Amino acid sequence: MQITEQKDYFQFLESKKKRIIESGFDIEESELNPMLFDFQKFTVKRALKAGKYAIFANTGQGKTPMQLEIAHQVFLKTQKPVLILAPLAVTGQTIEQGVKFGIKVDWFTKDQPISIANYDQLENIDTEKYGCICLDESSILKNEQGKFRNLLIDTFKHTPYKFCFSATPSPNDPMELGNHSQFLDAMTYNEMLSMFFVNDMQQTQKWRLKGHAIEKFYEFVSTWAIMYSHPKDIGFKTVGFDLPELEIKEVQVSTPLPEGVMFPGIAVNATDYNSSLRETESQRIEKTIEIIQSIPRTEPIIIWTKQNEEAKNIFKQLSELGFNCRNVQGSDSNEKKEKDLLGFAHNEFQILITKQSISPLQSSYENNRRIRLSERSQ
Numbered sequence: 001m002q003i004t005e006q007k008d009y010f011q012f013l014e015s016k017k018k019r020i021i022e023s024g025f026d027i028e029e030s031e032l033n034p035m036l037f038d039f040q041k042f043t044v045k046r047a048l049k050a051g052k053y054a055i056f057a058n059t060g061q062g063k064t065p066m067q068l069e070i071a072h073q074v075f076l077k078t079q080k081p082v083l084i085l086a087p088l089a090v091t092g093q094t095i096e097q098g099v100k101f102g103i104k105v106d107w108f109t110k111d112q113p114i115s116i117a118n119y120d121q122l123e124n125i126d127t128e129k130y131g132c133i134c135l136d137e138s139s140i141l142k143n144e145q146g147k148f149r150n151l152l153i154d155t156f157k158h159t160p161y162k163f164c165f166s167a168t169p170s171p172n173d174p175m176e177l178g179n180h181s182q183f184l185d186a187m188t189y190n191e192m193l194s195m196f197f198v199n200d201m202q203q204t205q206k207w208r209l210k211g212h213a214i215e216k217f218y219e220f221v222s223t224w225a226i227m228y229s230h231p232k233d234i235g236f237k238t239v240g241f242d243l244p245e246l247e248i249k250e251v252q253v254s255t256p257l258p259e260g261v262m263f264p265g266i267a268v269n270a271t272d273y274n275s276s277l278r279e280t281e282s283q284r285i286e287k288t289i290e291i292i293q294s295i296p297r298t299e300p301i302i303i304w305t306k307q308n309e310e311a312k313n314i315f316k317q318l319s320e321l322g323f324n325c326r327n328v329q330g331s332d333s334n335e336k337k338e339k340d341l342l343g344f345a346h347n348e349f350q351i352l353i354t355k356q357s358i359s360p361l362q363s364s365y366e367n368n369r370r371i372r373l374s375e376r377s378q
Helices: 002-015 038-050 063-078 088-100 119-124 147-155 174-183 189-196 211-221 270-279 281-293 308-320 334-345
Strands: 052-057 082-086 114-118 132-136 161-166 197-200 206-209 225-228 301-304 325-327 351-354 369-372
Touching (some): 038 225, 063 114, 063 161, 189 197, 189 211
Parallel strands (some): 082 132
C-alpha cells in the first residue's frame, strides 16, 4: 500500500513538470508568399524562428495574411495540421483571405492541413492532432481568471508551435502580457509579476513596473513578441498604412425628470441601469434614426445596443423607413451570425445592429461610421 502511494505521488510530481518543447526554424524570404509586404515577411520569419510568438500589430497591418503564412509554413515543415481559433465575426473573413493568398483554410470538422474554429467550439475539437495553434484576437487571454484563458493554456500546453495575434496591448496592463507569456511558455503569469513588477497597494492598487526593471522587462517581452502600430516602427517605410483619424462625436439625449423628482435617479446596480435604459429607449432610438437619416445611404453603419428589445425596435423602425439592415443577436444560430457579419463586410446591406460582445470592432469595419446608442440620460 505504501509503495503504491509513493508511486502515485511520483506520478503526480512528474505531471507537474514543465516540458520544454524545442520548436522554430529558419526560412528564406524567397520561400514566403510574394503577396506579403517586406515588413510582414520580416515578422513572419521572426515568428517562425521562435516557434512560439506573439504578433501585436495594430489594426490594418495585415495580421491575418501573416497568420495564414505562418500556419502554411508550419504545416509544410512539420506535415502536422494547424488549428486557428478566432471569434465568430472573424472566421469567415479568414477563410476568404486564405483564398486571396492561395492558402486553403476550412472548418475544423473537415480534415484539412489548416483548420479554423470559433473559440466556443474548443471543447468539441480533438486538439491532440494539431502541431500548431494560432490564436486570432488573442486578447481573449486577457482575463487572469477567465474561462478561455485557463482552458487555452491547459489545452495547448504541449503543442510545439503557438502563435498569438492581436492589436497592440496596453503597456500598462501586465495581466494581458503575462497571460500571453504563460500561453507561449516564456514565463508564467505569476513569475513575470514577481520578477518585474511591484503591487502598489497604497496608491493605485495596481501592479507597476519596478524602476530598475523597466528596460529588462521589455527586453524579455521582445524575446517572444513584436509590437508595432506602423511598419515604420520596426524600420520599414511602407506607404499606405496610415489610417485616417477616428472622429468621435458624443450625442447626449436629455429626458424629462419624473414628476415630483428634483434630481434624476443614479443607476447603482444592474437592475437600475437596465431600468434606465428601458425608460429612455424611445428617445435614444429617435435620436439614432435622426443621425442615420443624415448619412448617405451608401455608407455602412454599425449600431451597438445594450438590450435585445431596443435592437428589435430600432430594426423594426429602420426597416419600415426603407433602410436595408440586419439585427444580429446572441440567440441567433452561428450560421445566421456568420452570414450577416460577412454580408455586412461585403456591403450587401447598409446597417448592422448588434451588441459589441457579438461583433467587436474589427479591422474590416475600421473605416465605417459607427453609431452606438447612448447610455446617458439627463
